[in-house]
Amino acid sequence: MSKIxxxxxxxxxxFAISGGHFINDSIQSVVPAMFPILEKSLDLSYSQxxxxxxxxxxxxxxxxPVFGAAADVKPRPYFLPFAMVLSTAGVIGYALAPNFLLVLLAALFxxxxxxxxHPEGSRVAFMAAGSKRGLAQxxxxxxxxxxxSLAPVFTALLFVPFGQIxxxxFTAVTLAGIFLLYNVSIWYKKQMINTGTSHNKSGKDSSLSIPNAMKLAILLLILFxxxxxxxxxxxxxxxxxxxxxxxxxxxQKAQFYLFAFLGAGVAGTFFGGPLADRFGRKNVLLFSMIGAVPFTLMLxxxxxxxxxxVLIITGFIILSSFSVAVVYAQELLPGKVGMASGLIVGLAFGMGALGAVLFGMMADSFGIRSVMLLAGALPLLGVIAVFLPSDAKLRSQQL
Incomplete structure (x- = not known):
């Protein structure tokens, strides 16, 4: 176990870092929430x-993963409020962008x-978890x-009546986030001083001793x-x-249905941790995908x-493994909390970006229904979880 x-x-x-996470991802959700508006106001295609x-x-x-690896070597508490400064710049640009290229630039920020x-936020959650790592995550x-999950609400209540502007x-929200995360960073820095982890050499050295089996497991988890x-x-x-x-x-009605899916996913995310503590992390990972297959195929x-x-059931099941996958990765990479978060919350989950591009092209060429038919079969790939190490093997690695 990491000494931090x-x-x-x-x-x-x-709850404070969870609040910061809420604000950060609310700002991210502004981007897809604006899609129905941008499609009309800027005459964008599905591919765009x-x-x-x-x-x-x-x-x-x-x-x-880059910031996560850097945080494992030398944590940087004040990256938390700085991250919200970048998001503030991005959301201002998103509101004022007059064309597709400037919208892309705003999304970049x-x-x-x-x-x-995310890597620093995961480190704070890990440091504050004590012995309740599943619940904390x-x-x-x-x-x-x-x-x-608020993206559909933003669309229905804000962007439909007010448009892109x-x-x-949300600048008021990000300013509140800067203040909140600044205070969290103060606690974070004090913890580093108290535990002597301003330079986490153990995290740096541990990367040299990862067994090949665990490297393969990380790859399988990323694919999952x-x-x-x-x-x-x-x-x-x-x-x-x-x-x-x-x-x-x-x-507006479409946004309500989307909110139901995402809201059920929030509940699944919360209960996934305790369920994993009771039934095992690997079992919850497997169920979260294979258990969702009948519903995704029929949708x-x-x-x-x-x-x-069916949307509500699907959202609950398929996102029940969200926090579980992060904790599982942290146990596969002991002492590399930031990198584990970067690989799972960042690299693996963020690869949905490639899916968004391909799905957009498919929708333009073959229609939106083709996207839904293909997507419905994707959870079948969750069978990958069968080949992950058991919980007992993970625990033995920690000893």
Whole structure:
């Protein structure tokens, strides 16, 4: 176990960093929430919308492991408020961008803010967890998924009535985030001083002793999260258009259904940690994908009355492994908390950016229904979890 871990769970800090995660991911969710507006106001194609999602997620996914590895060598507490400064710049640009290229630039800044925030945020959650690492990671990730779930609400309540300029309202949120994360960074720095971890040499050296079997397990876990993120990318970025085209929904009604999926995912994220503590991390990982398969396959074929309950069930099941995958990665890479977070929350999950681009191109060429049919089969790849090390083997590695 990394020596920065504390004996007792510091709930005040956990909920504070979860609040920062909520704000960070709320700002990220502004990007897809604006898609129905940008499609009309800037006359963008599905492919261009996919490229915007690509810029946001790919920036975050590529840079998170870099910042995570740097944080393992030398933690930087004040990166937390700095990340929110980058997001502030991005959201202002997103509100004022008059064309596609400037929208891409604004998405780049929001993605960089997320890349800087997540590794340090995961370290804070780890430090404040004490012995309750599963619960702590659930609290932390629940904040992030809660922020992401608000994208449909933003669309329906802000962007439909106010248009693109409505994104400026979020500067007040990011300013509050800067203040909150500045205070968290003060606690973070004090913990580093108290535990002597201003330069985490143990984290640096531990990378040399990772067994080949564990490296393979990390690769399998990345592929697992990759498949889950592609499904999430299809739902988050394009399912609203499927509802509008296939069922004749208004933008507002489509956003309500999308919010139901994401809100159920928040609940799944929270309960996933305790469920993993009871039934095992590997078992929850496997169930979160294979258990969702019947629902993801039937979703494109349902009558309207059945769509909402199936969306809720799917969201709960498929995102129940979100926090579990992060904790599992941290146990595969003991002493490399930042890198584990960067690989799973950043690289693997962020690879949904590639899915967004390909799905956008597919929608332009073959129609939005083809995207939903392909996405429905992606959770079948969750069978990869069968080949992951058991929980007992992970525990033996910690000893």
């Amino acid at each position: 871990n504390t004996q007792y769970t510091t709930y005040g800090v956990l 919308l996919g490229w915007i999602a690509f810029m946001l997620n790919m920036t975050s996914s590529i840079m998170q 929001i993605g960089l803010g997320s890349a800087v925030f 659930s609290i932390y990730q629940m904040g992030g998924n809660g922020g992401q 409505g994104a400026l309202l 999260v990759f498949a889950r993120s592609w499904y999430s990318a299809a739902i988050t970025n394009f399912y609203q258009f499927y509802l509008i085209e296939g069922y004749g929904f208004s933008i 494109p074929h349902l009558p309207e009355f059945a769509v909402l309950p």
